[in-house]
Amino acid sequence: MTKPTVIDLFCGAGGFSEGFRQQGFEIVYGVDCWKPAVDTFNHNFGLSCVPSNILDFETSIELINQLPDTDIIIGSPPCEDFSSSNKSGKADKSLGLKLIKIFLKIVTIKKHQPDSKLKAWIMENVRNSTAHLEDKYTFKQLDLSEWALEKGFNPDMDAICLKENRASINSANFGVPQSRVRAFVGEITQTQRRINPAKTHKAPDKEGNLPNYITLGYIRESLPKPNSEKAETLIADPLYPGIKVKQIELTDHFYDTGLYACEWKESRYLKQNHPYMGHMAFPEREDRPSRTVTATKIGTSREAIILPSTWSRKGDGEYRTATVREAATLMGFPITFQFLASEGNKWKLVGNAVCPPVSRAFAKEIREQYGLEEIVEPVVTGLARLNEVQDLNTFKSKQFNNSPRRKKGSRFRRHPFKDGNMTVTLSNYDIEENTQSQGKWQTSIQYGTGEGFIIQKFTDGYFKNLEPIISEFEGGTGFIDVISNGFSEKIPSALLLQQMYEDRRSEGRYIGPEQLIEAIRDIIEKVDMKETTFNREPSLFKKNSIPKKQVMALYAISKICSIANGERNDE
DSSP: OOSOEEEEETOTTSHHHHHHHTTTOEEEEEEOSOHHHHHHHHHHHTOOOOOOOGGGGSSOHHHHHHSOOOSEEEEOOOOGGGOTTSGGGTSOOHHHHHHHHHHHHHHHHHHHSTTOOOOEEEEEEEGGGGGGSOSEEETTTTTOHHHHHHHTOOTTSEEEEOGGGEEEEEGGGGTOSBOOEEEEEEEETTTTBOOOOOOOOBOTTSOSSSOBOOOHHHHHHHSOOTTOOOOOOEEEOSSOTTOEEEGGGOOSOSSOOBOOHHHHHHHHHHHHSOSSSOOOOSSOOSSSOBOOOOSSOOTTSTTOOEEEOSSOOSSTTSEEEOOHHHHHHHHTOOTTOOOOSOHHHHHHHHHTSOOHHHHHHHHHHHHHHTTOOOOOSOOOOOSOOOTTOOOOOOOOOOOOOSOOOOOTTOOOEEOSOEETTEEEEEESSOTTTTOOOOSSOEEEEEESSSTTOEEEEEOTTTHHHHHHHHTTSTTHHHHHHHIIIIIGGGOOOHHHHHHHHHHTOOBTTBOOHHHHHHHHHHHHHTOOOSOOEEEOOTTTOSSSEEEHHHHHHHHHHHHHHHIIIIIOOOO
16 A cells, blocks of 8 residues: 555545645545536646536445445545534435445445455545434445345344544534634544544643644735736745745635625624624634634624735625635645636635545554554645636725615614513514514613513613613713713614615715614624613513613613604605
């Protein structure tokens, strides 16, 4: 086994394979049904695989037998079904489980066939996936009863064991500048024990001689700025110092990923003030590894990686998403690795990949287990093959003249801040009933943030009940004056408020619902109070102690709804 061979099932762009190639393994075949993935895989590994659906192997042992017999089988079945972000972890997992079962079926046949050459296999998936797998599978459970009998096995015999052969791994511990926790299941076939790669990096607060995690800031400082001009300057790979390419050959990096202000503000709100999830940094902290690179590039999401723009701008374009090249480097790909697709599909190829340094650590451990010569420095391709590559580089700044609009009837829900384990919310739909937008704006309080939290709804005009209470607060009279005289003039009718929300714009003296909520927060934060809590009137709230700032938020939001829904009819 001087140069062990590898087949990659669900190969995607080839991140799993790239790590094995870096340890001297020969990648001989990849299976994937998505053409951009297969094109990218072929381009980087010099192969000619064709797109094929792994579901075709479910009922065809003949097709499985046609797959190359290799020393190693690796694979990363699609993980969307198991992701906690997919319908809050409640998505249908049947397809995901079927794909995993097919992978295990292929491994089982290759492992137990006569004169098998299989030395190891590894499967990667999101951490939640392992909770839905059996500890072990018999031939019968993998629909291989007849095959087992033909080969002399009892169909009820254990064909493959998972319980002791799985572990969760954080990519940051293996030299990836990204915190990405994934489950790995697999074994060295001769010992039937899991592959346990040695960590190469540690968290700064952990003891030991390993180097600290590689940070997002290091990658940002090492790569050229996206607004750099064309140049022949040599650029060194931040993770593979032996690789140097001319700056003009660094693909998918010199283009403007700036976000409209309405986009990055949406992301900032979800990161810092989400209705029920914790606080996240905005923009990204650069003194630690990046957050997980996802397969979907959306600048308005909570999970988006948001960075300050390298263009000097305020508002539109002030912040940006990562470039595809930055994302690929955060995943651990060499800068010479190319992606053959459009921008959105390139991002998907990157975000769905296995981090090459992680798979390299597995490959290194397999070499050691089988007594193969140690490969210290990664074997990487130093030449950027640019033929057929649809390079995203434009070396131009983005023009912000077509602000994105929301769909007609889009729902709105937002609160100024969390305090006292409660939020005071402005919405255009009934949160408790989870209805569609109804053309009427509503005021409510959510007590608690978990599932089943208590909701208290308020009718228009409720702010009048709060005036005598707030007037007793320090600075309360001034607050009421600001809301009643300056702030209220910015509130449009319900119809116009919805239209402004959908169009992401202001009109005349009026401002949209997001801006109204931001204004409430800013006004309240300026009120100086020594006593910050209020012991409730029994008929007003459902908690004994209420933050005074939440009482003021309730006053302001009730004022919005009261004016928008009835007291102002201009449009």
